Amino acid sequence: MMNPVLAPGNLVVSCQAQPGNPLADPAAMALMARAAAAGGAGGIRANGPRDIVAIRSVTDLPIIGIHKRGDPAGVFITPTLDDAAAIVRAGADLVAVDGTRRPRPDSRTLAEQIRGIHEELGVGVIADVDDLRAGLAAREAGADLVATTLSGYTGGEVPGGPDLDLVRLLAGKVDCPVIAEGRIRTPDHVRAACEAGAYAVVVGYAITNPMDITARMVQAIPDREVV
Numbered sequence: 001m002m003n004p005v006l007a008p009g010n011l012v013v014s015c016q017a018q019p020g021n022p023l024a025d026p027a028a029m030a031l032m033a034r035a036a037a038a039g040g041a042g043g044i045r046a047n048g049p050r051d052i053v054a055i056r057s058v059t060d061l062p063i064i065g066i067h068k069r070g071d072p073a074g075v076f077i078t079p080t081l082d083d084a085a086a087i088v089r090a091g092a093d094l095v096a097v098d099g100t101r102r103p104r105p106d107s108r109t110l111a112e113q114i115r116g117i118h119e120e121l122g123v124g125v126i127a128d129v130d131d132l133r134a135g136l137a138a139r140e141a142g143a144d145l146v147a148t149t150l151s152g153y154t155g156g157e158v159p160g161g162p163d164l165d166l167v168r169l170l171a172g173k174v175d176c177p178v179i180a181e182g183r184i185r186t187p188d189h190v191r192a193a194c195e196a197g198a199y200a201v202v203v204g205y206a207i208t209n210p211m212d213i214t215a216r217m218v219q220a221i222p223d224r225e226v227v
């Protein structure tokens with residue numbers, strides 16, 4: 001197994017902004033990463049070579065790199081080996097890839113992609129999974145860590161809270177570190193994820209997406225008049 005790079009018991013802050021978000025700009029994501037580091041984050045998760053280059057230039061924290069490409073309804077988190085290569089060149093220390101059992105756009109298997117990342121790029125791999133079976137299969141395929149990132153995003157309605165049951169199940173069954181990620185919104189969620197066995201916890205929108213935070217606050221206003 002590759003060195004997991006990320007120390008245990010850390011909070012990783014996901015600094016990502018999608019098109020349509022005014023913060024979708026590498027300089028803004030670098031400022032987010034600096035703020036996260038100043039607040040005590042132990043790692044940064046970031047999307048795409050441009051953001052990763054900008055973030056690498058302002059922090060020595062471990063960077064979990066992803067490259068979102070293609071259709072968000074399918075395999076779109078670092079779908080190919082070339083996508084992984086681009087983010088490692090940009091400065092990522094670990095690569096996260098879609099670790100679900102869905103067909104991959106280049107028709108390689110997850111095991112082939114992971115082997116390529118290990119052998120050609122020399123970094124560890126996090127499998128972003130959606131359920132226990134995917135987590136076990138991803139570990140079997142060579143993933144160094146598994147994360148609950150895609151739970152709730154591969155069918156049906158997206159739940160309101162984190163999938164702590166999946167954290168617990170994975171932590172009891174896979175022999176590698178488990179990262180809790182996805183809809184972790186509060187310090188209580190962070191604590192519960194650690195108690196469920198998470199090696200590290202990733203928080204995104206609740207820290208780095210003021211558009212989403214604002215919308216939630218607005219939604220909470222009773223009898224809001226929509227103009």
Ligand SMILES: CC(=O)N[C@H](C=O)[C@@H](O)[C@H](O)[C@H](O)COP(=O)(O)O
Pocket residue numbers: 014016066149150153181182183184202203204205206
């Ligand atoms: C499903 C998907 O595309 N997840 C993405 C993966 O990188 C990000 O959009 C999330 O923000 C990240 O996983 C952190 O989760 P949250 O923002 O809920 O704390």
